[in-house]
Amino acid sequence: MEMRIRSTTVLGVRHNGEIAVGADGQATMDKHVAKNNVRKIRQLHGGKVVTGFAGSTADAFTLLERFEEKLGQFGQNLKRAAIELAKDWRKDQYLRKLEAMMVVADKDELLIVAGTGDVLEPDSDVAAIGSGAMFAQAAALALKKHAPHLTARQMVEEALHIAADICIYTNHNIIIEEPSQTA
8 A cells, every 4th residue: 555645735825916825834654644734835046036846845945956057048037948848847857756846926916836847827716736725725715705904915815714713734833934125
């Protein structure tokens, strides 16, 4: 029997000119919590870019390293770096086997990068990946609609707590980062 590690809810929200990305801290192996304080959010390029990952941790770190290389190669152009990573991910025999997804954000953009070669700009400025993604996304969309006075960070925090109340693969050990607003 193959032991599969399941975990993660990552959520990014753009609201009123702000962007925040957060994730829970749970990693689950089979039917057991393997770790409850995994850090799934990373800052890159001096805090100007924030990433969150879901999937295999080793695969995610491989992708984060590649993404950081692409950011450097393309002058910190987030969308171009994400597209080039997705192209490599589809073409490269080694990368194609990686099982992970990422939410990436800078002060202006919020994207989902997937191994299928997709780079998605979320329609409603809410990007969610992982086991509890749909719970967190639904909560964030409701907050954007019915509590517009909240900041992006507050929306991410509350939506992740709602997801943690519902999803057994998500916990309340939440980390949230915001990209630096400086150019």
